[in-house]
Amino acid sequence: QVEVVESGGGSVQAGGSLRLSCTVSGYIYSNYCIGWFRQVPGKEREGVAAIDTGANTYYGDSVKGRFTLSQDNAKTTLYLQINSLKPEDTAMYYCAVGRIPWNTAILWRRSGMYDYWGQGTQVTVSS
Numbered sequence: 001q002v003e004v005v006e007s008g009g010g011s012v013q014a015g016g017s018l019r020l021s022c023t024v025s026g027y028i029y030s031n032y033c034i035g036w037f038r039q040v041p042g043k044e045r046e047g048v049a050a051i052d053t054g055a056n057t058y059y060g061d062s063v064k065g066r067f068t069l070s071q072d073n074a075k076t077t078l079y080l081q082i083n084s085l086k087p088e089d090t091a092m093y094y095c096a097v098g099r100i101p102w103n104t105a106i107l108w109r110r111s112g113m114y115d116y117w118g119q120g121t122q123v124t125v126s127s
Helices: none
Strands: 003-007 010-013 018-025 033-039 046-052 057-059 067-071 077-082 091-098 121-126
Touching: 003 091, 018 033, 018 091, 018 121, 033 077, 046 067, 046 077, 057 067
Parallel strands: 010 121
Antiparallel strands: 003 018, 018 077, 033 046, 033 091, 046 057, 067 077, 091 121
16 A cells, blocks of 8 residues: 655745655655656646656756755655746645556656555645
């Protein structure tokens, strides 16, 4: 049984920063991918960033250069540092865990590849 819990969301002014946390408990696949997604009402869920077993990181084009992934030493918590926030970043952010054994660079963006999801944490950025 795998449980995923997000935290760290909030309301900030444009240009500010936030650090989101994704804590994963329970057994994790030998070959896994942990991803961050975001969703705005009326739009499709968008892949934000992900990290795989080999510590390779992947970022969506809209956040590249502003968002940074990191892990604690035990690899039980994944952090998403968000800098230079824009109003367009406003969304519900979700963390997910899945088994993606190959073509991770392409498949990480697909929400259907993930098996376990958190409840989400809201990020709101004002102008």
